Amino acid sequence: MPELQNNTKNKKARNHPDPSRNNLIIRSWLVVSIACIALLIMALQANLPFPLLSRDVFAIAEIPVYFALFSNLGVLCLCAASAICLFSAAVINHHYKDRTNTSFLLLSGFVTLGLMIDDFFMLHEEVFPSRLGASEESIYLVYITVFVLYLFRSRRAILQTNFILFFVAIGFLGISMLTDRIIEGLPFLSNLLSTEQEFFLEDGLKFLGIIAWLFYFIDTSLTAVHSYISRSAMEG
Template sequence: MPRLSDLYSQIHKNLFSLALVIAISSIPIGLVVFLRVWKDIPPEALLRDPVMFLGGEVYVGMASQFGIFLWAAAAAIPLFAGYLVGCHGESSKLRNFLVASGFLSLLLGFDDVFMLHDEVFPDSVEKIVYLVYASAVLAFLVRFQSIIRRTDYLLLVMAFVFFAISIGLDQLHLPDINGFFWEDSAKIVGIAAWLVYFFQASAFSINVMLLKQRTAPIPQVALKR
């Protein structure tokens, strides 16, 4: 059994981590309380699994749920790599590239998961939302072009191509094809390419950090006589 003093020491040492846990968990819980008070939405509608709440089959939304995992990984991997690179004093531009990659993935994933451009925003501003996202991506590419050119960016190009196909099919509404299948299939391929690219870019950044550490000159220590 751990001693009380050890437990106190653990609490004191992990105050920031404990505060972070509380802050993160307060976001969805606070949202549930807010919507309950504001819109009288029952908490179970927000807390329970949609399939269970609506009484649907377990396979409903299976591919969409898979996409959520891909987006989550695409956000978490570069954010963690950025943390590692920053902790080891690597260049701020490399760290900023990884952090920006993570938050950009988080933004796009958040829109996809909660269907912001499809359901939340009115149709009149859907194109504006697309323009905002495109501007964010363009700013990211311009800001970090020197780093991106050093990576295997073919998969990033592939992701953009399939995202463009998905958006195009969503806008065209072609009557002779199964729009939902091809649109969402293209989106899943795009997300997968996006994830693999940022996995490789994160690995590249960590390798750069490790290589610089190996080749760093050993500091000379004066010996006392």
């Protein structure tokens, strides 16, 4: 009889989904709709043809689809890492109420989202210097400060994970950012490397760092969720 009652409750739950889910869907659609309307208004005010916002950049520029391949793959990997972190944080918070892992994954998801937006829209390379007049040094200083605060806030959670992979990712990304300065500071390197080789070194290290970042958060999120599921199964 208890099993029959539980099955009946489960069927009722499936037939009557949680109203909060419907509210979340409605709010999400509202946010997306408002964002699209805002972009359309901005485009009209700037006399910007809408196809320039809606069409694919490869079609607009009439360039092969493999242009900027590694850059685009890097953005996709950052997007995947951010989505994995945010989804895992939501699962852990909803089912297991663990503040430590939830806050770490949530913060990591937003940090990764910021990296993705910066890389996709070339904020520190083009937008901030040209539109805001900010120097490259001041932009890097702000980014480094935010990242140091993130590390300090998440230090305990990071040390409980496969942190070697985490610091490998940071190492690759950090060296990639400093490649220009390193080459300029070592004249024999600037004479030894061609421009194409410098780009290969800088962008290659950046891509390796992004891949390591993605793998780290896949491993961390999977380990965290799996441990909670196993614990719940043992307790149940």
